[in-house]
Amino acid sequence: MLDGGLYVTLVIAALVMAFPLIWMLLASFKTTPEISAVPIQWLPQEWNLDNFIAVANSIPIGRMIFNSVFITVVSTFLKVMLGLACAYALVFVDIPFKNVAFMIVLFTLLIPGQITIIPNYVLVAGLDWTNTYLGIILPGLASAFGTFLFRQQFMQVPRSLLEAAELDGAGHLRRLFRVVVPISVPTIAAVTLVTVVGEWNEYLWPSLVAKSPDLMTLPVGLTHLQDLEGIQNWGVLLAATTLLTLPMLAIFLILQRRLVAGLTAGAVTG
Amino acid sequence: MSSHALLSAAQSAAPPGRRAARRKKLWRNIGVFALLAGPNLAILLIFTYRPMFLSFYYSMLNWNIGSDFAQFIGFGNYVEWFNDPESARILGTTLLYTIATVAGGMALGLALALALNRKLFGRGIVRTITFAPYVLSGIAVGFLWMYIFNPNIGLLRTVLGWFGISSPPWFTQEPWPLIMIIIVTLWKHVGYVALIYLAGLQSVPQDLRDAAALDGAGTLRVFRGIVLPLLGPITFFLLITLTLSALQSFDLIRSMTNGGPLGSTKTLMYQVYVEGFQIGRGGYGSAVATILFVILLAVTAIQMKFVERRVHYQ
Numbered sequence: 147m148l149d150g151g152l153y154v155t156l157v158i159a160a161l162v163m164a165f166p167l168i169w170m171l172l173a174s175f176k177t178t179p180e181i182s183a184v185p186i187q188w189l190p191q192e193w194n195l196d197n198f199i200a201v202a203n204s205i206p207i208g209r210m211i212f213n214s215v216f217i218t219v220v221s222t223f224l225k226v227m228l229g230l231a232c233a234y235a236l237v238f239v240d241i242p243f244k245n246v247a248f249m250i251v252l253f254t255l256l257i258p259g260q261i262t263i264i265p266n267y268v269l270v271a272g273l274d275w276t277n278t279y280l281g282i283i284l285p286g287l288a289s290a291f292g293t294f295l296f297r298q299q300f301m302q303v304p305r306s307l308l309e310a311a312e313l314d315g316a317g318h319l320r321r322l323f324r325v326v327v328p329i330s331v332p333t334i335a336a337v338t339l340v341t342v343v344g345e346w347n348e349y350l351w352p353s354l355v356a357k358s359p360d361l362m363t364l365p366v367g368l369t370h371l372q373d374l375e376g377i378q379n380w381g382v383l384l385a386a387t388t389l390l391t392l393p394m395l396a397i398f399l400i401l402q403r404r405l406v407a408g409l410t411a412g413a414v415t416g
Numbered sequence: 417m418s419s420h421a422l423l424s425a426a427q428s429a430a431p432p433g434r435r436a437a438r439r440k441k442l443w444r445n446i447g448v449f450a451l452l453a454g455p456n457l458a459i460l461l462i463f464t465y466r467p468m469f470l471s472f473y474y475s476m477l478n479w480n481i482g483s484d485f486a487q488f489i490g491f492g493n494y495v496e497w498f499n500d501p502e503s504a505r506i507l508g509t510t511l512l513y514t515i516a517t518v519a520g521g522m523a524l525g526l527a528l529a530l531a532l533n534r535k536l537f538g539r540g541i542v543r544t545i546t547f548a549p550y551v552l553s554g555i556a557v558g559f560l561w562m563y564i565f566n567p568n569i570g571l572l573r574t575v576l577g578w579f580g581i582s583s584p585p586w587f588t589q590e591p592w593p594l595i596m597i598i599i600v601t602l603w604k605h606v607g608y609v610a611l612i613y614l615a616g617l618q619s620v621p622q623d624l625r626d627a628a629a630l631d632g633a634g635t636l637r638v639f640r641g642i643v644l645p646l647l648g649p650i651t652f653f654l655l656i657t658l659t660l661s662a663l664q665s666f667d668l669i670r671s672m673t674n675g676g677p678l679g680s681t682k683t684l685m686y687q688v689y690v691e692g693f694q695i696g697r698g699g700y701g702s703a704v705a706t707i708l709f710v711i712l713l714a715v716t717a718i719q720m721k722f723v724e725r726r727v728h729y730q
Contacts, residue, residue: 149534149536152531152534152536153536155531156531156532156536156538156539156542159528159531159542159546160541160542160545160546162603163545163546163548163549163603163606163607164545164548165571166560166561166564166571166603167548167549167560169560169563169564169571170560170563173563181569182568182569183569184569185574186571186574228455228456228459229456231452231453231455231456232452232453232455232456232457234452235448235449235452235453236453239445239448239449239452239453240445241442241445241446241449244449247449247453247457250457250460250461250465251456251457251460254460254464254465256712256713256716257464257465257468257709258660258664258708258709258712259664260664260666260685260688260705260708260709261467261468261471261705261706261708261709262463262464262467262468262471263467263688263692263705264467264471264474264481264688264692264698264701264702264705265466265467265470265471265474265702266463266467267481267692267693268481268698269467271482284459284463285459285463286463287459287463288456288457288459288460288463288464289456290460290464293456318448318452343551346553347551347552347553347554347555347667349553349554349555349666349667349670350666350667350670350689354693364553365553365555365556365667368555368556368559368671369555369670369671372559372671377562380563380566380569383559383563384559384560384563387556387559387560390553390555390556391552391553391556391560394551394552394553395548395551395552397551398547398548398551399544399548402544402547405551406547406611409550409551409608410608410611410612410615
């Protein structure tokens, strides 16, 4: 009896959460009359790619997909590498005042990105880095969140393992990549996935730096498309929205466990 | 302590050759540290710390972005902000948005977590579905909900029609645009809140519940007496996290309303963007950014104070 009520609630909840995404997908295949039909038309008459072709005619969508993939991959790779190297040094290389370096990382977590955008924009514009990949990628490269999680993980690694490797004559890089990294795979995977999602969805900074459509990422291209097509051309806008959301949905569905572990890491550590 | 003293005594007694070797090792370590941690720390200093201090300096200037002319005006921008009647409205909008999304998100998330905590068929699927929007772009989510909220052709118009309700002017008349953005924010975040709560609920020991049930405590009493107190720290964590995220929320407002109509969905964060990059008043925009930063720091300070107290109790 009670379970029956619960089931109804859960089904409604699932519908409210999932149907908007299905509705988006359906709309990207509908013609304009189908979209504005009253009463509502649930399914498109024909499944064709007209809206996607219209997107490609309006903005350089192929180039934007490339930009999004390229920037996400390069940023994520470098961010994870910088974080791994920094965390390794913080845990395993002994120097005086090491804690100062850690405090620099830790305090960054308290500085909101928003307060940095005006000065960073002035710097990047002054260096003539607007409309360059460098200008989009570099300011966000340092990883405080990743470094913090890596450091916590590395502190669990038994020192004896590293000492044994050192006796075998392994240098620091070998110790990092042959000893520490292999036993930290779950943490690295979680941080990598969180970074991928964050970079893919990032909007404000790339929208300021990429002024030419050829440098725009998908989210920036989407608002650019809205400016060009007007607000009412829903089929075209939602086709582009579908292109932006499907990759993250796919990654989420396939790698759910690790991604969720990363996204909720703050609750476990904090 | 004593081992430290012994160590330093041994160090000072070491023959000069060993001391030189130790110093060489120290310098080698410093070199290794600089190579490994240096790049990350340098980028943090250049693109996070430098702008943090610079932003405070900019906030004292009468200066437009891209202009070479800048005049030092002390706290003039802050005086202007505190005297501008629009600021009270922006602060009110920010507060309302924050309270509604934080309180609403936690209530809905907890309810969902309680439902998902029972061993029901299909709960894994529901958990996946409810979390999915959290990983999507705010711009994309804003677009797809604009289509649903559209008062002429939107899906919501049809659904409301089934209950005999006509669609309110979501985009054009206060306070509907803000309510609309709050609803979409809740949709995007509720799965995250539910998942965090669910992790907490599953850490409530089953034997504790069983013991209480044996003692004759009803479901409600078990919940209030055992589950809720154990969820306290999680609730607090969510309170802080959701508050910080609400105060910095940008993408949904940018895609759905652009802060409008007539500034009714303009939050502090959005004002930084408008002043800095649409109007181009770099000095004034930096002052607003600094005010936002102070508020965010205050929220974080509350968190630290509370966490410290909790540690003392233990």
